[in-house]
Amino acid sequence: xxxxxxxxxxxxxxxxxxxxxxxxxxxxxxxxxxxxxxxxxxxxxxxxxxxxxxxxxxxxxxxxxxxxxxxxxxxxxxxxxxxxxxxxxxxxxxxxxxxxxxxxxxxxxxxxxxxxxxxxxxxxxxxxxxxxxxxxxxxxxxxxxxxxxxxxxxxxxxxxxxxxxxxxxxxxxxxxxxxxxxxxxxxxxxxxxxxxxxxxxxxxxxxxxxxxxxxxxxxxxxxxxxxxxxxxxxxxxxxxxxxxxxxxxxxxxxxxxxxxxxxxxxxxxxxxxxxxxxxxxxxxxxxxxxxxxxxxxxxxxxxxxxxxxxxxxxxxxxxxxxxxxxxxxxxxxx
Numbered sequence: 001x002x003x004x005x006x007x008x009x010x011x012x013x014x015x016x017x018x019x020x021x022x023x024x025x026x027x028x029x030x031x032x033x034x035x036x037x038x039x040x041x042x043x044x045x046x047x048x049x050x051x052x053x054x055x056x057x058x059x060x061x062x063x064x065x066x067x068x069x070x071x072x073x074x075x076x077x078x079x080x081x082x083x084x085x086x087x088x089x090x091x092x093x094x095x096x097x098x099x100x101x102x103x104x105x106x107x108x109x110x111x112x113x114x115x116x117x118x119x120x121x122x123x124x125x126x127x128x129x130x131x132x133x134x135x136x137x138x139x140x141x142x143x144x145x146x147x148x149x150x151x152x153x154x155x156x157x158x159x160x161x162x163x164x165x166x167x168x169x170x171x172x173x174x175x176x177x178x179x180x181x182x183x184x185x186x187x188x189x190x191x192x193x194x195x196x197x198x199x200x201x202x203x204x205x206x207x208x209x210x211x212x213x214x215x216x217x218x219x220x221x222x223x224x225x226x227x228x229x230x231x232x233x234x235x236x237x238x239x240x241x242x243x244x245x246x247x248x249x250x251x252x253x254x255x256x257x258x259x260x261x262x263x264x265x266x267x268x269x270x271x272x273x274x275x276x277x278x279x280x281x282x283x284x285x286x287x288x289x290x291x292x293x294x295x296x297x298x299x300x301x302x303x304x305x306x307x308x309x310x311x312x313x314x315x316x317x318x319x320x321x322x323x324x325x326x327x328x329x330x331x332x333x334x
Contacts, residue, residue, distance in 0.1 A: 001192040009161040009193045010050050010126075010182065013168040014088065016197045018058055021086060024172055025062040026051055028073050028090030028126075032065040047092050048128055048187055074100035074125060078108045078177075081123035086172055093135075094127035094143040094181060108177040109152030120175045124168070129157075130221055130271055131319050132185030137307035140315070142220070144181040145272040148248040148281075154178045154202060155249040159223035161191050163246055166200035173199070183221040203250035207259075211239025214329050215259040217282055218244060218269040222320060226269050229325035238333060248278060253285060260286050264295035265332040271319050273305045299328040 004012070018024045031046050032055035045052025055063040066073050070091055077087040091097060097104065104125070111121045131140040148155045154176055158164035164182065171178040208223065209216075209230050218226035223244045230240045241259040245252055260266050266286050268279040279300035286298060301320045309315050 001194060003190045004161050004193040005188050005190045006158070006161040006164045006182065007048065007050055007187040009165040010168055011045075011052060012193075012195075013165045013172075013197075014051065014054060015057065017169055017172045018054065018062060020197070023084065023086045024088065025058075025064060025080075025085065026054055026088045026090065027064040027066060027077055029066050029068055029092060031055075031090050032060070032063045046090060048184065050126075050182075050187075051090065070096050070099040071103055074103040074108075077123045077125065078103055078111075078121060081108075081121045081177070082111065082119055086122050088124045088126060088172060090126045092128060093139045094129040095138050095141045097127065097143050097147070104147070104153070104177070104179070105150045109150050112176065113152060121177050122175045124171045124178045124180055126180045126182060128184040129181040130183045130185055131308050131315055132183075132221065134310060134312045134315055136310035140308035142181065142270075142272045144179070144219075144248055145270065145277040147179050148278065149276075152177070153249060154247065156180045156202070156247050157220045158182065158246065159186070159218075159220055159244050161189065162193050163200060163206065165193055166198050167202075167246060169197055170199040170202060174202070181220070185221045186224075189224070200246070202247045203252050204246070205252035205255045206244040206246055207241060207255070208244060209240060209242035211241055211263075213238050213263055214240040214265040214267060214332055215256070215263045216240050216242050216267045216269065216325070216329065217256055218242065219248070219278060220271065222269045222271055225320065225322050226325050229322045229329065232322065233326060233329060238329065240329065256282065257286065257290050260290045261293040264293050266294070266298045267301060267325070267328045267332060268298070269301045269320055269325055271303050274300055274302045275305055277302060296332040296334075299332055301325050301328045
């Protein structure tokens, strides 16, 4: 099976679904543009190169370059979805979600409910998400924890190239609005990805590691760090379940709770700040529904409640490290 980066896997998913369904089109700022190149239309494919080649293959009506207006991009996608199209909108950085927040949480998320189920909004919005590039406080946030709180939206956070392709194909075919958060620190990370199309169901977690002592739940780029932390503790006789939810809404609560009931210990890892976040949400769920199985207090490993620093040294201290995850696992074992 060929090795592909997350960037290439997402690009392949877009090519395959646009070829299979003429209703699918991409829209966004610089999705066909020439950022960092000679300026020829279609030569770059977005600021991260994820949409490269789409313009040349499908043309300007299905690879729509827009002005710098996130509200216009998402508003156009919402209207197109209501009209029977399947748009895939790109917002360069997840941080810019505030500019189009009304279109997302007050319009797209509410259409099906307010129209009594008579309308559908099969739109996908892709975001480059998270820290790791020293891109400072306005270009390094995750934001999926905020959007998970909005009813009517489906929220996806892949942690590897294989999941990214399968989850994106599921998202494009879904009849509800899907927010697709791509950890930009993982764009160059590669793994085995099939050439043919495949889908991964929403609401079904993956378990990259299995063990008896601790349940570790991690999201996005934290999955890899959690795996490294768990592998580093094997020589101490500690084994862990590592759960990657893949989608935060819907959330595979059953898999998490079953594991917690078996291990009796829970560590939740996320690069988002702790207040009203996913670590707190999952910790509360476990305390509410698996309290009598717990052998130790639940540990949350996350970023501090502060904006993401620009300094590489401070950003490295801000994002949870392998060492911090290991320390949390050892603490619940004690």
